[in-house]
Amino acid sequence: MEQQATSVIVATRTALSQASALAVQYSFSILGALILLILGWTLAGLVSRWAFEGISRVKGIDETLARFFTNVLRYALLILVFVTVLGQFGVQTASIIATLGAAGLAVGLALQGTLQNIAAGIMLLVLRPFRVGEYIETGSITGTVTEIGLFATEMKTGDGLYRLAPNSTLWNTPITNYSREPLRKFDVTFGVASTQDLELALNTLLDVAKAEPRVEKRPEPQVFVNSLGGTISITLQYWAKTAQWATTSRDMLRRTKQTFDEKGIAIT
Missing domain, CATH: 2.30.30.60 (SH3 type barrels.)
Structure with a gap:
């Protein structure tokens, strides 16, 4: 009986010794993992912030695109930190990386249409x-x-x-x-009877264009004949600032009609 009790005591001491060794070992692993997590989280935030500032300085890079790239970089660093922490506990990180790769492929196939939109959005933000x-x-x-x-x-x-x-x-x-270029061309085409004074009609169109301050002097406005017949088609071609193009074209049509009426030029 005494021998059995001694065996129990020895076994208990051995178990406690092993448990304390494991506790010391894993406490260091846990402490190291916590330090890695804190340092990795802080470093990922700093790197993403520096990357955002650097990308934002690049001419033509939209803020949305800069934030997308920096977020991708940040999450990639956090995943790397997470895998490293698991390695502290003896976990086979190669299998984890393979699993993450397979999961990424599956998600990519499931979200193919969404990823196409993201890729297109990146190209639109880059090429503008x-x-x-x-x-x-x-x-x-x-x-x-x-x-x-x-x-x-x-x-x-x-x-x-x-x-x-x-x-x-x-x-x-x-x-x-329609808004990208600073200037935009507009063609005003009218039909006048062949019995009308053609030169008077052409000169009147040109005078209306030159009297309008929103019509650009360079390139100069031009007038020309498009076709001949019972009705003669004449065109005024001028350039205006893109921001004023719509209002200028409407005013030019109204002013041309008023001026033709004043000079007795009938529009057919």
Whole structure:
């Protein structure tokens, strides 16, 4: 009986000794893991902040794009820190990396359409075929850009409607930007009877254009004959600032009609 009790005591002492050794070992591992987590979290924040400041200084890089790149960098550093912490406890990190890669591939396949929009959004923000406040037209979408996001672009139509366009749709179609260039051309075409004084009509058109202060002097406005016949087609061609193009074109049409009426030139 005494021998059995001695064996129990020895076994208990051995178990306690092993438990205390394990506690010391894992306490150091836990302490090291906590230090790694704190340092990694702090370093990831500092690196992402420095990266954002550096990317923001690059000309033509949108703030949305800069934040996207810095967030990707930050989360990549945090994943690296997490894998390193697991390595402190003897976990096979190679299998974890392989699992993360397989999970990333599965998510990428499941979100293929979304990733296309993100890729298109990045290209739109880098190449900048349009900016916020510009009026654009695609095959099926027309409006003023109000916001460019990573997934979609928000626009406002001419009649005040809200429109949301996926970035992949905008990236895969030709875009006409009506606001990008500082000057824009406008052609005013009229038909006058062949019995009218052609030179008077041409000179009148040119005088109306030269009297309008919003019509650019360079390039100079031009008038020319498009076609002959029972009705003669004549055209006034001029350039105006893009921001004033719409109002100038409407005023020019009204003023031309008034001036033709005053000089007795009939429009057919």
